[in-house]
Amino acid sequence: MEQGTKERSLVSKVMDGLVTGIVEEKYGAVLPPQDVLSKEFDVSRTVMREALSMLLARHMLDVRPKIGTRIRPMRDWRMIDEDVVSWRFRAKPDPEFLRDVIEFRMLIEPRASAQAAQRGNAVDVAAIRDAFESFRTIRPDDPGHLAADELLHTRIVVASGNQFFQQMAAIVRGALSASNPLVNANQHVWEEVIRKHARVVDAIERHDAAQAEAASRELIDFAAEEIGNVIPADGKQA
Template sequence: MEQANKDRSLVSKVMDGLVTGIVEEKYGAILPPQDVLSKEFDVSRTVMREALSMLLARDMLDVRPKIGTRIRPMSDWRMIDEDVVNWRFRAKPDPVFLRDVIEFRILIEPRASAQAASRGSAADIAGVRDAFEAFKVIRPGEPGYQEADELFHTRIVVASGNQFFKQMAAIIRGALSTGNPIVTAREGAWETAVNSHRRVVEAIERRDPKEAELAAMAMIDHTTEEIAGTFAGAPPVPPSRG
C-alpha cells in the first residue's frame, strides 16, 4: 500500500512537470520519446507511461504512428476535469481564451445568482454574506484577496443548488485568477468590485432572483470592459445580456 501511494504521488509529480513544460512551450508540438522523458524526470518508464496515459485521457495528447506523442491544442483539452482546468489557466492568457472565459461566466454566474436567491438555504446565503464580508476588507495585492474573491463566487454557485453548476466552479475560480490581475490594476477597481459584489449578495438576501441576475451580470460587465481595454484590437469580448 505504501509503495502504491508512493507510485501515485510520483505519477502526479511527473504529470505536473509535463504540464508545466507544455504550457511553457518547452517541448514544441511533439513530446520527446518516453525513454528521453524518463531520464529527464529520473523515473521508470512505467511511471512515465502512466503519467502520459493520464494526459491522454484528458485529451491533452495524441499518439500517432511514426510521428510520436503530439501535444493537442489547449482548446481540445477536457476542461470539465478540474486538474485540466487548473493546468489550462497556468498558460499565459490570450484574447480568444479570455473571451471564451467571459462567455462562460455570462452563461453560468447570473443564473446561479438568481437560483441562489430563489432556492438557496439560509445557511447557503449566510455563507455568501460571510464570504463577502471577508472579501470587502482585503485590497488587491494583499494576502488572501484572490482566495476571498474565489470563495465568494464559489459559494454563490453552491447556493444555486445546481449540481452541474457546482462542477463548473473550478472554471470560475480559474477565470477569476486570470482576469483579476488585469481588472484590479485599474484605478478605482477595488471600490467598484466591492460595490458590485455587495449588490449581488444583497439581492440574494432579499430573495430577488431578477435583481440578483442583473447584479451578477453588471459585475461581469465591469470585468469585460477592463479586459476589452487591455486587449484593444483583439477579438472582442462579448457584451452581456440585459
C-alpha cells in the first residue's frame, strides 16, 4: 500500500514537471524519448510511462510512429479536467486565449448569478456576502486577493444549484487567475471592480435574477474592456 502511494506521488510529481516544461516551451514540439526523460526526472521508466499516459488521456500529448510523443496545441487539451485547467492557466495568456476566457465566463457566470438569486437559500446568500466583504478589503497587490476573488465567484456558481455549472467552477477560477493581473491595474479600475461586484451581490441578496444576470454581464464586459486596453488584438502588451 505504501509503495503504491509513493509511486502515485512520483507520477504526480513527474506530471507536474513535464507540464512545467511544456508550458515553458522547454521541449519544443516533441518530447524527448522516455529513457531520456526518465533520467532527467530520476525515475523508473514505469513511472515515466504512467505519467505520460496520464497526459495522453488528457489530450495533451499524441504518440505518432516515427515521430515520437508530440505535444498537442493547448486548444486541444481536455479543459473539463481540473488538473488540465490549472496547467493551462500556467502558460502566458495570449489574446485568443483571453478572448476564449471571457466568452466562457459570459456563458456561465451571468446565468449562474441569476440562478443564485432565484435558488440561493439564506446560507448560500450569506456565504456570498461574506466572501464579498473579504474580497473588498484585500487589495490586488496583497496576498490572498486572488483566493478571495475566486471564493466569491465560486460561491455564486455553487449557489446556482446547477451541477454542470458547479463542475465548471475550476475553469472560472482559472479564468480569474489569468485576467485579474490585467484588470486590476490601477486604483480607479480596482474601485470600479468593487462597485460592479457589489451590484451582483446586492441583486442576489434581493433575489432579483434579472438584475443579477445584467450586473454579472456588466462586470465581465468591464473585464474584457480592461484586458483589451492592456493586450490588444495584436498581442502586444501595452
